[in-house]
Amino acid sequence: MLSRNEAKYIQSLGHKKNRDNEGCFVAEGVKVVDELIQSGFAIRKIYALKKWAADNSDIKDVIEVDEAGLKRISNFETPNKVIAVFEKKKLRQSPDFNNKITLVLDGIQDPGNLGTIIRTADWFGIENIIASPDTADIYNAKVVQSTMGSIARVNMIYTDLDGFLYSNKIPVYGAMLDGEAVSAIKKTEECFVIIGNEGKGIRENIQPYIQKKISIPKIGNAESLNAAVATGIILYSLKIKI
Incomplete structure (x- = not known):
């Protein structure tokens, strides 16, 4: 049974301030919740439909709710069987960047873009993402949903x-319109790759650190390329060079 206070509490976690204060976040959907459980995220509480609860009877702290109750606490139009409150994981604040490609995000503000970038980074084996403070919160519900569980494997630091x-002192590449075609760049095992804001690009005060400007050649007439799509193309080119 879902109480009114529990519903208000879960809804309050839609705000970053409350997530930070409580040290927890909300994840929705079978795939994402299962991934986070398997990855060892500590469970605060799980709210699930009867079948999911029965199929996962070995998990503690599960409260059975009906579809109306699930919709009441969901961030999405169509809730998907289970919603869980997890404790945030402790991030590695001083990771090793040597001999690795590391993403640097400068003001990526769209939660869907950030979630897809994290998922893409996970696909290409990127261990760390460095993000500006105004980048979307990794524990935003839409970000968590878009990562499809990859937040369990990618370390993200806001600084x-x-x-x-x-x-x-690691080489810095920057995704810029006037850069060299990324397809012409040699495969590399060590660099920072800066991806700029969806509309404004990389900020001027950051550009002096860029040692190599890279771009994705335009063939058609689109005005710009989605930041997450661009990230995938760049990582493929730098890591899977044929």
Whole structure:
């Protein structure tokens, strides 16, 4: 049975401030919830339809709810069988960037884009993502949903990019319209790859750190390329060079 206070509490976690204060976040859907459970995320509470609850009877802290109750606490139009409240994982604040490609996100504000970028990074074996403070929150419900569980495997650090890039000596690539075609860039095992804001690109104060500008050649008439799609093309070109 879902109480009114529980419903209000779950709804409150839609706000970043409350997620930060409580140290937890909401995940929805069978695939995402299963991935996070298997990855060892600590469970606060799970709210599920009768069948999911029965199929996962070994899991503690499961509250059975009906479809109306699930919809009441969902962030989406069509809830998918299960909603869980998990504790945030502890991020590695000083990871090793040597001999690795690391993504640097400068103001990626669309939650769907960020979630897809995290999922894409996971696909290509990217361990760490560095993000500006104004990048969307990794624990935003739409981000969590879009990652399809990849937040369990990708470490994401929010920090001042100016200071971060200044203090690191690894080669810096930047996705820019006037860059060299990424297909012509040699395969690399170590660099930072900066992906800029969906509409404004990489900020001017960050551009001086870029040692190699890279771009995706335009063939058709589209005005721009989605940030997540661009990230996938760039990572493929840098890591799977044939």
